[in-house]
Amino acid sequence: MRYSTGLAEARHYASRHVPRWTSVVSGVVSGFSRTTTFALAFAATLAIGTMTLMAQGSAVTYTRILNAAAEPQNWLTYNGTYNSQRYSTLAQVTPANVTKLEPKWVLQNQVFGAWQSNPIVVDGVMYLTERPNDVMAVDAKTGRMFWLYRWTPSPDSRVCCGANNRGVAILGDTLFMGTLDGHLIAIDAKNGKPLWNVTVADVKLAYSITLAPLIIKDKVVVGVGGGEFGIRGFIAAFDPKTGKEAWRFNAVPGPGEKGHESWQGDAWKSGGGSVWVTGSYDPALNLTYWGIGNPGPDWNPFQRPGDNLYTDSVVALDADTGELKWHFQFTPNDGYDYDSVQIPVLADLTWKGTPTKVLMWANRNGYFYVLDRATGKFLLGEPFVKVNWSSGLDANGRPIQTRQPAGMATYPGNQGGTNWYPPSFSPRTGLFYFSAWENYGTIYHPEDATYQPGRNFSGGGFTVATPVPGAPSIGIGRRGPINNWTDEVGNGAVMAMDPHTGKPKWKVTQFDVTDGGMLTTASDLLFTGGREGYFHALDARTGALLWKTNLGGQIVMAPVTFQVDGQQYVSVIAGSAMFTFGLRDN
Amino acid sequence: MSHLRVRLLTLAACAIVALAATRASAQVADHQYTSADIEAGSRLYANQCALCHGPNGDGINGVDLRRGVFRRSVSDDDLARVISTGIAAAGMPSFRFQPVELTAVLAFIRAGFDPSGTAVKVGTPGRGQALFAGKGACASCHRVKGAGPRTAPDLSDIGAIRTPSTLQRSLVNPTSAMLPINKPVRAVTKSGTTIRGRRLNEDTYTVQLIDDQERLVSLIKADLREYEVGKTSPMPPATAVLSSGEIADVLAYLLTLKGGL
Numbered sequence: 001m002r003y004s005t006g007l008a009e010a011r012h013y014a015s016r017h018v019p020r021w022t023s024v025v026s027g028v029v030s031g032f033s034r035t036t037t038f039a040l041a042f043a044a045t046l047a048i049g050t051m052t053l054m055a056q057g058s059a060v061t062y063t064r065i066l067n068a069a070a071e072p073q074n075w076l077t078y079n080g081t082y083n084s085q086r087y088s089t090l091a092q093v094t095p096a097n098v099t100k101l102e103p104k105w106v107l108q109n110q111v112f113g114a115w116q117s118n119p120i121v122v123d124g125v126m127y128l129t130e131r132p133n134d135v136m137a138v139d140a141k142t143g144r145m146f147w148l149y150r151w152t153p154s155p156d157s158r159v160c161c162g163a164n165n166r167g168v169a170i171l172g173d174t175l176f177m178g179t180l181d182g183h184l185i186a187i188d189a190k191n192g193k194p195l196w197n198v199t200v201a202d203v204k205l206a207y208s209i210t211l212a213p214l215i216i217k218d219k220v221v222v223g224v225g226g227g228e229f230g231i232r233g234f235i236a237a238f239d240p241k242t243g244k245e246a247w248r249f250n251a252v253p254g255p256g257e258k259g260h261e262s263w264q265g266d267a268w269k270s271g272g273g274s275v276w277v278t279g280s281y282d283p284a285l286n287l288t289y290w291g292i293g294n295p296g297p298d299w300n301p302f303q304r305p306g307d308n309l310y311t312d313s314v315v316a317l318d319a320d321t322g323e324l325k326w327h328f329q330f331t332p333n334d335g336y337d338y339d340s341v342q343i344p345v346l347a348d349l350t351w352k353g354t355p356t357k358v359l360m361w362a363n364r365n366g367y368f369y370v371l372d373r374a375t376g377k378f379l380l381g382e383p384f385v386k387v388n389w390s391s392g393l394d395a396n397g398r399p400i401q402t403r404q405p406a407g408m409a410t411y412p413g414n415q416g417g418t419n420w421y422p423p424s425f426s427p428r429t430g431l432f433y434f435s436a437w438e439n440y441g442t443i444y445h446p447e448d449a450t451y452q453p454g455r456n457f458s459g460g461g462f463t464v465a466t467p468v469p470g471a472p473s474i475g476i477g478r479r480g481p482i483n484n485w486t487d488e489v490g491n492g493a494v495m496a497m498d499p500h501t502g503k504p505k506w507k508v509t510q511f512d513v514t515d516g517g518m519l520t521t522a523s524d525l526l527f528t529g530g531r532e533g534y535f536h537a538l539d540a541r542t543g544a545l546l547w548k549t550n551l552g553g554q555i556v557m558a559p560v561t562f563q564v565d566g567q568q569y570v571s572v573i574a575g576s577a578m579f580t581f582g583l584r585d586n
Numbered sequence: 587m588s589h590l591r592v593r594l595l596t597l598a599a600c601a602i603v604a605l606a607a608t609r610a611s612a613q614v615a616d617h618q619y620t621s622a623d624i625e626a627g628s629r630l631y632a633n634q635c636a637l638c639h640g641p642n643g644d645g646i647n648g649v650d651l652r653r654g655v656f657r658r659s660v661s662d663d664d665l666a667r668v669i670s671t672g673i674a675a676a677g678m679p680s681f682r683f684q685p686v687e688l689t690a691v692l693a694f695i696r697a698g699f700d701p702s703g704t705a706v707k708v709g710t711p712g713r714g715q716a717l718f719a720g721k722g723a724c725a726s727c728h729r730v731k732g733a734g735p736r737t738a739p740d741l742s743d744i745g746a747i748r749t750p751s752t753l754q755r756s757l758v759n760p761t762s763a764m765l766p767i768n769k770p771v772r773a774v775t776k777s778g779t780t781i782r783g784r785r786l787n788e789d790t791y792t793v794q795l796i797d798d799q800e801r802l803v804s805l806i807k808a809d810l811r812e813y814e815v816g817k818t819s820p821m822p823p824a825t826a827v828l829s830s831g832e833i834a835d836v837l838a839y840l841l842t843l844k845g846g847l
Binding site for chain 1: 629637638640645648672674676680682749764766786787788789791
């Protein structure tokens with residue numbers, strides 16, 4: 001349903017004035033119910049829609065997040081819903097009218113640097129972070145800012161690959177942000193004031209938090225980064241009222257913990273296992289799924305014999321206790337920095353005739369996996385790009401490793417066949433969409449590394465394979481406006497994977513590699529972008545390009561969609577700006 | 587005194603900056619850095635810096651360490667300060683290098699990432715310049731400091747952005763050293779017009795080139811009937827017309843081309 005501009009603006013004006021008017025009648029009713037009650041009456045007299053105002057009075061309960069799919073006008077958690085499908089039932093924008101998208105507002109970054117944040121949207125208010133640790137509350141309809149909270153991380157902060165923050169979580173009226181210096185901060189969502197601030201991990205040991213926290217019931221769950229600095233990673237849950245730690249899962253098990261036998265000597269102490277991308281949650285199984293990063297030192301597996309659990313694994317944890325229920329390791333004794341920090345995407349499929357709760361995963365190591373998420377059982381694994389570090393997977397999904405001779409390129413290269421960029425699964429098409437890097441290899445130079453607290457612990461280096469010596473090569477971050485490495489060093493692709501076969505149903509290649517995330521909608525649109533700065537709307541069934549626009553800056557995050565006052569919006573960050581699109585009025 | 591130096595001294599708003607730049611240039615000119623420094627720096631770079639800055643030093647937007655392009659730094663002291671204190675807002679951490687390690691990293695950056703140094707024969711620049719314009723006929727395609735055609739890459743700063751060994755390779759076997767972006771392209775529009783030129787940039791939907799009439803052309807691939815990226819360099823090997831001694835002279839001349847205008 002759409003409203004005329006005049007009505008929508010009248011209502012918007014009204015919504016801004018509600019709080020002030022309610023203050024006049026303070027004492028009649030209390031708290032947010034007061035706002036809600038008044039808003040209802042006020043809106044009713046104007047005979048206009050009331051959903052936004054009604055909703056804005058109610059806090060974001062766990063039940064609302066649990067049922068986030070039922071309020072598609074909002075984007076309540078990092079991955080949209082607990083199953084992390086990044087699929088929206090909003091369908092105002094369709095393949096037929098997508099060419100009528102126009103920019104509605106643009107938010108310019110206030111600080112320097114690539115922008116990987118994922119906004120959440122709650123009843124017309126967008127909460128967005130920018131580096132290093134700023135939080136903004138923005139009118140989702142106009143892009144105007146309500147408040148800005150700025151946390152200045154300690155100068156001791158060390159992050160290998162950019163001072164990123166990927167977003168906040170919300171519970172009740174409180175936002176939660178992890179910081180580059182390893183803090184978890186609770187912030188009042190109405191006024192941007194900090195409520196509590198706890199230290200999750202020691203910044204002097206190069207721990208950081210870059211992911212968006214995940215709310216599960218009455219807990220705030222985060223993981224820590226620092227996989228290039230010899231940290232010992234973990235996932236921990238905190239009380240949202242006090243910041244008190246409720247449970248902790250060590251991503252690198254210590255003596256007496258299950259999995260410790262996969263390490264020798266003291267290697268576990270600096271074994272890495274960072275956790276820098278938000279996990280998923282299955283409420284029926286009460287399991288939360290998280291991807292674990294690379295072992296340390298990154299490029300010298302000879303220095304840490306063994307499988308190095310739970311690095312490069314997905315772990316399924318009891319959401320109440322953090323107890324490990326099962327794990328699946330994608331890359332044992334990894335020597336290539338194949339972090340498994342991709343988002344666990346959950347779906348209920350009919351697998352070979354049997355209804356099955358699956359978890360789908362396009363891994364940095366170049367294989368696409370389907371697992372039974374109740375048990376961790378391996379169901380399928382197929383390479384989606386050139387892979388030569390392994391000749392295949394055995395019946396249990398364990399790779400048969402084929403290390404390349406010194407000086408020879410390993411495929412996929414260091415940044416992987418894919419990476420942290422959010423994928424999407426559309427239950428309508430049954431396809432799993434993600435960004436892949438094709439024909440991209442790197443040459444590893446392992447060296448012995450000595451652990452020194454807080455210092456780089458990568459164990460050598462790597463060079464990107466190029467067609468001629470000294471040719472420009474793909475970097476991990478932003479690039480300038482000229483693609484001088486060309487597709488000869490690697491190209492990007494949007495892949496639409498059929499999870500039943502492990503083969504892409506279709507793919508659309510791009511000249512440059514892409515770090516773009518995915519968004520699908522109930523109108524079978526797939527929104528994504530890439531380093532070239534194009535923002536695409538593809539037909540999710542066929543990959544046909546329906547619409548594109550050049551936003552002039554690298555798109556590294558998944559778009560999100562939401563609705564305010566009857567208008568569907570699609571927001572995406574490109575370069576140093578966030579662009580929010582909606583259909584033209586006519 | 588070079589034009590660059592004059593301009594720095596006269597234009598720089600801050601005299602300290604100018605002095606620092608002068609000192610930095612002097613350091614390099616005096617060969618203060620040893621090959622051992624450069625070698626040690628290459629290892630430190632691979633371990634500590636390459637993850638963000640990339641193997642070629644161009645991983646961060648606006649920074650190209652190998653070519654001496656920095657956002658803030660001019661002098662070696664500037665670089666040392668940035669490395670030691672970091673740039674919090676840009677996400678660059680501080681590095682706690684020992685002084686000798688810091689020297690090594692600077693040496694590697696200032697040496698243009700060439701730990702092996704010059705393994706090729708370098709002749710006399712003056713003779714090379716004459717060969718470039720005369721017998722070698724390099725100037726019939728290449729442009730230097732505002733003179734010459736633009737169809738082949740401009741070489742005004744080639745000595746700053748290429749190592750001696752890669753320059754040697756370019757001279758002797760141009761195709762084997764041709765950077766992918768520089769490849770010749772041929773396009774035929776739907777109306778039948780053929781366009782030939784050297785590629786400047788490309789993405790999924792478009793390609794930018796300088797054509798054989800020295801026009802800047804941007805083409806939309808969907809509008810083309812044919813589009814082809816050439817595999818061989820249009821440049822003939824220097825060995826076809828020059829002796830090995832003459833090639834060494836041309837190489838020496840190219841190494842003097844440091845840009846900086």
